[in-house]
Amino acid sequence: MTNYSSSEGEKITHISSAQTDPEQLTGEILKEDDIESHEVFKKNGEVDFRNVGWVRCSLIFLKVLFATGVLSIPIAMVSLGAVGGALSLIGWGSLNTYTAIVQGDFRNRHRGCHSIADMAEEVGGRVLKEIVGALFIIAYVLCAGAGILGLSVAFNTFSGHGACTVWFGLVSAILVACAASVRKFQKLSFLTAAGFVSIFVAVLMVVIAVTMRDRPAAAPQTGPFELGYYAIPPIVTFAGGMTATCTIFISTAGTSAFLPVISEMREPKDYRKAVYLAMGFVTSSYLCFALVVYRWCGEWVASPSLGSAGHDMQVAAYAVGFIGLIVSACLYLHVAAKYVFVRILRNSRHLQANTMVHWGTWLGCTFGLCSVAFILAEAIPIFNYLIAITGSFCFAPLAIMLPGYLWMHDHKDWRQGSVGKMVAYWLHAAMIILGAFICVGGTYGVAMEIKAAYASGSIGEYMHIPFVKGNYLLTGLRRWCFLVLG
Numbered sequence: 329m330t331n332y333s334s335s336e337g338e339k340i341t342h343i344s345s346a347q348t349d350p351e352q353l354t355g356e357i358l359k360e361d362d363i364e365s366h367e368v369f370k371k372n373g374e375v376d377f378r379n380v381g382w383v384r385c386s387l388i389f390l391k392v393l394f395a396t397g398v399l400s401i402p403i404a405m406v407s408l409g410a411v412g413g414a415l416s417l418i419g420w421g422s423l424n425t426y427t428a429i430v431q432g433d434f435r436n437r438h439r440g441c442h443s444i445a446d447m448a449e450e451v452g453g454r455v456l457k458e459i460v461g462a463l464f465i466i467a468y469v470l471c472a473g474a475g476i477l478g479l480s481v482a483f484n485t486f487s488g489h490g491a492c493t494v495w496f497g498l499v500s501a502i503l504v505a506c507a508a509s510v511r512k513f514q515k516l517s518f519l520t521a522a523g524f525v526s527i528f529v530a531v532l533m534v535v536i537a538v539t540m541r542d543r544p545a546a547a548p549q550t551g552p553f554e555l556g557y558y559a560i561p562p563i564v565t566f567a568g569g570m571t572a573t574c575t576i577f578i579s580t581a582g583t584s585a586f587l588p589v590i591s592e593m594r595e596p597k598d599y600r601k602a603v604y605l606a607m608g609f610v611t612s613s614y615l616c617f618a619l620v621v622y623r624w625c626g627e628w629v630a631s632p633s634l635g636s637a638g639h640d641m642q643v644a645a646y647a648v649g650f651i652g653l654i655v656s657a658c659l660y661l662h663v664a665a666k667y668v669f670v671r672i673l674r675n676s677r678h679l680q681a682n683t684m685v686h687w688g689t690w691l692g693c694t695f696g697l698c699s700v701a702f703i704l705a706e707a708i709p710i711f712n713y714l715i716a717i718t719g720s721f722c723f724a725p726l727a728i729m730l731p732g733y734l735w736m737h738d739h740k741d742w743r744q745g746s747v748g749k750m751v752a753y754w755l756h757a758a759m760i761i762l763g764a765f766i767c768v769g770g771t772y773g774v775a776m777e778i779k780a781a782y783a784s785g786s787i788g789e790y791m792h793i794p795f796v797k798g799n800y801l802l803t804g805l806r807r808w809c810f811l812v813l814g
Contacts, residue, residue: 382598384517389606391520402621407572409561421611427731428583451737467722468664473705475657482646505698507658523655530649537637544628545638556627570773578719581727665693720770732759
């Protein structure tokens, strides 16, 4: 048992992990008053953030996960096949569930942590905090960009491409920024419930619709054709396999977004219940939906997958799922903005007060980061590549490498304990190696796939990218992407 004093002078007692059941929270602050004194948001403040119950918390987690992932997984199975895709879904879903628990337990042992960057500072100092904080912002801004891109596809579908895609993207970004400006997760939980039902029904409509067609909507409608459905594909390239793996991995890897929600829970100890409910439902739903769509569409599956059942059903699905698409991007943007907001105003009276500084900082964070997300969405305008590169470059360190290190930090004594404890310790060390492989290999694979897409004209070669009048920045960004990728 270890004693030390906090910055406020309170005496805090920590329990060694060797003296407790590994399933219990180690390092737990013993007194309730001490627990609350170290929370970022205090109960009964002028602006009371601490009012999220575990059921609403699970709804937020559901919507964070059940979003862009379900729209991109079926196309990932084209590279991996039904068996490989299913195993990848189950494997990554299980691992990401476990790392979500690791992160939540660590946060509840160290109550001053609001985000994964704070947790990184706890184990690695200021430098690691800034690196992880930058990755966190990049990750969720890219996810918000993917959501904006999905919304612009919806607008294009509704209008029959009646206007420039960039303008639809701009309208989408404004809608997302306005929705994300709601300050509290408790208020957002009402939106997340509507958004989850919206996107779930839209996906279910497409899943049912594809089984009622004689052939996929994108396939030749007359004559013989190859479906391209494989239990185990004959050839899987490294680049294609890594891109597909990263796409499936990221579908349940947004667990670092859970951590700011804990700080707004009435009872942070209920976090585990919310995680198990959300992750179990999401993984099983992904598995069922993706396998059905891939079985009936094969290599002709659309990206995003809502377009896989033909134009009429695509319009209907986007209409039903429109709220869900807005809320998905809104949550990603909200999480990134909340991180910056707390970093700026932490330990200031403005954090929980209705002042001009409070509102100016909050709105500046939401609209500023949304502008960046919009630019990135236009620079990488293919949905599955944007999702995959986010998974490899950002979420591999955040959702695999760092949780392994967090666990090792709080279980140092397991390194020389019993055989079982030593095995557990080194398995968590192996998570760091696995995350590094996904980060490097996945980023390389996605870069090669994007390069090939530019070369084939799927995105548009450097000299042939359509120039949008008055849109010098976006055109330049697309050309820059092509140059960087070779």
